[in-house]
Amino acid sequence: MIRKLKKPVSITILLAIAIVSLLPLYWVFSTAFQLPSYQNEEMDRPVSYVESAPPKLYPVGITEYISQWQKKREAERAGDLEQAEVHGELMTEVREKSFGAFNRLFTRTPVMKWLFNSLYIAVLTTAIIVLIDTMAGYVLAKKDFPGKWIIFWVIISTMMIPEQVTLVPTFIIVQELQLFDTHWALILPNLALAFGVFLMRQFLLSIPDELIEAAKIDGASEWKIFYKIILPLARPAMATLGIFTFVLVWNAFLWPIIVINDVDLMTLPAGLKTLQDANLADFKFLMAGATVAAVPIIIFFLIFQRYFIKGLTMGGVKE
Amino acid sequence: MNSNPNLQPSNESVIMKKPTLWTKIKKNKVAYFFLMPKLIFFTIFMLIPIIWAFIISFQDRGVFTVDYVGFKHYFEAFQSPIFRAALWNTFLYTIVTVPAFIITALVIAALIQPLGSISQTFFRSAFYLPTVTSMVIIAMVWRWMYNYRFGLFNYIIGFFGFEPVNWLGQTSTALPSLMIMAILIPPGAGIIIYLAAMNNISPSLYEAAEIDGANSFQKFMKITIPMLKPTTLYLVIISTIGSFQVFTQIIMMTGGGPGYSTETLVHVIYKTAFRDFNFGLASAQSVILFLILMGFAIAQFKALRTDK
Incomplete structure (x- = not known):
């Protein structure tokens, strides 16, 4: 009874909080499409809706385009072709100016390169990490060999160490290996992360030993056991590790701004920083860049959201 | 062979x-x-x-030379006003944001838990979405929202009759602005982890309390919160580590300024290492960061474990 009464109240509160928390993302998109320096037939000077006080809460181009379209139709009906053409031109102007920042972004900045770099680095790193962590996790969960516990604990104990501690030495190592300003500098250090080994080992502990023993009796080679038995069974944990690694690499910022100087080699977060450094006050342009960076990861999240939730709760439950 | x-x-x-x-x-x-x-x-x-x-951290590294200098860099770090400001700011930022994270996550999770599965899924995703979005993007748009003349914030507080504030532009409000931002980004991971833990609490506990005539608030305080203690411990440690490493917002929004008012540990480490190329000092600073986090983790672990 009490629960039934309370439900609408809590939904209302939650909706309010959700609106507040999603507002910044909405504001990115809204500003990116906002109409800048625009003047229609009723205005005496151009107005920028990007920089207006009070701020416009939605892209004005949408309503302005519709109203110009209506005016054009009215003029056509009245037979005033000259006036209809004026409105037609304003419609084009509204459209071009609303999307203008994206045009400039795609033609004058390497944003497509950043997008591509981010994508392929994230995919490649994720693929390698999932493979090598599953291999390591399998052995640490199911095999008994000298040094196993030392190796396990040394790897696990680095999970708590903040990234900043290894920043300087890793930088020196990357320079010594002549990897500075290459994508290897972004890919290789991530392969050392301990989290995945821990996750895969914990998951694979639950696989019954009998399965592996049975395969061994059937004469399956070690590689075949891994390939035919372990990999299929480990799939849920691999998916979880994969999506979290993907997001981690995709959003990495501190390390990429240190080891990549060449603008064409940057990933999206680092690229956005150079974009902001060069256009500090052009917020429509900056938000257009932010939109290009935000949309792929939002789509990725919406597709895989189940796994995010599963993975988070998997990490919380220990042993 | x-x-x-x-x-x-x-x-x-x-x-x-x-x-x-x-x-x-x-x-x-x-x-x-x-x-x-x-x-x-x-x-x-x-x-x-x-x-x-x-x-x-015990070395002076030149182009061709490496000298051992003992604890010199550690003394240097603690004597430098930037580092001290950064230490203080980072500490303040963590003290304010971590309790806020925990309370928001707990309250939102408690509100979501009784709902049906469709609305549960919807709200979990809505609150988690900002967490997957790159902090660079979030920092860029918040810098815009904090804009003095055209920003959303001054517009909103204008509704309530407040004068516009130069949020990021003055020493008195710059750090609090970053804290407000951190608090208003929903703690997506925390919510989901709390939700899972709440679903694991045995319903019989609540039934027993109901028989004893406990109301929902009492049930929340006497059953839910104590049962969630291990989860809370985990989240406090994780978010303390996260807050202590605050960096992206700083470099994208304030650059540590005005003055040293928003300098944080990681931003100082970054500047020392890769603008001044003083690797010895930067390493000493990062070792200090590491030791502080270790100390925190151990202390929190003990504090939340012993009074069981």
Whole structure:
């Protein structure tokens, strides 16, 4: 009874909080499409809706385009072709100016390169990490060999160490290996992360030993056991590790701004920083860049959201 | 490999008696083979850097020379006003944001939990979405929202009759602005982890309390919160580590200014290492960061565990 009464109240509160928390993302998109320096037939000077006080809460181009379209139709009906053409031109102007920042972004900045770099680095790193962590996790969960516990604990104990501690030495190592300003500098250090080994080992502990023993009796080679038995069974944990690694690499910022100087080699977060450094006050342009960076990861999240939730709760439950 | 037939029998008899370390290693070479790729990357890019970081913190590194200077960089760090400001700001930021994270996550999770599965899924996603979005993007749009003349914030507080505030532009409000931002980004991971933990609490506990006439608030305070203690401990440690490493917002929104008002530890480490190229000092600073986080983790662990 009490629960039934309370439900609408809590939904209302939650909706309010959700609106507040999603507002910044909405504001990115809204500003990116906002109409800048625009003047229609009723205005005496151009107005920028990007920089207006009070701020416009939605892209004005949408309503302005519709109203110009209506005016054009009215003029056509009245037979005033000259006036209809004026409105037609304003419609084009509204459209071009609303999307203008994206045009400039795609033609004058390497944003497509950043997008591509981010994508392929994230995919490649994720693929390698999932493979090598599953291999390591399998052995640490199911095999008994000298040094196993030392190796396990040394790897696990680095999970708590903040990234900043290894920043300087890793930088020196990357320079010594002549990897500075290459994508290897972004890919290789991530392969050392301990989290995945821990996750895969914990998951694979639950696989019954009998399965592996049975395969061994059937004469399956070690590689075949891994390939035919372990990999299929480990799939849920691999998916979880994969999506979290993907997001981690995709959003990495501190390390990429240190080891990549060449603008064409940057990933999206680092690229956005150079974009902001060069256009500090052009917020429509900056938000257009932010939109290009935000949309792929939002789509990725919406597709895989189940796994995010599963993975988070998997990490919380220990042993 | 080692297939001298004459040695075979004697070798085998050794195995029968007591396998030596070497034979055990040889027997398990497949295991080492599976571990090898991870171990190589782990050694080069994790193990060596961690040990080396401590060593570099005692060094002065020139272009061609390396001198050992003892604890010089540690003294230097604590004497420098930027580092001290950063330490204080980071500490303040953590003290304010971590409790806020925990309380918001707990309250939102408690509100979501009784709902049906469709609305649960919807709200979980809505609150988690900002967490997946890059902090760079979030920082860029918040800088815009904090804009003095055209920003959303001054517009909103204008509704309530407040004068516009130069949020990021003055020492008195810059750090609080970053805290407000951190608090208003929903703690997506925290909510989901709390939700899972709440669903694990046995309903019989609540039924027993109901028989004793407890109201929902009492049930929340006396059952839910104590049962969630391990989860809370985990989240406090995780978010303390996260808050202590605050960096992206700083470099994208304030650059540590105005003055030193928003300098944080990681931003100072970054500047020391990669603008001044003072690797020794930067390593000392990062070792200090590490020790503080270790201390925090141990202290929190003890504090939340002992009063069971």
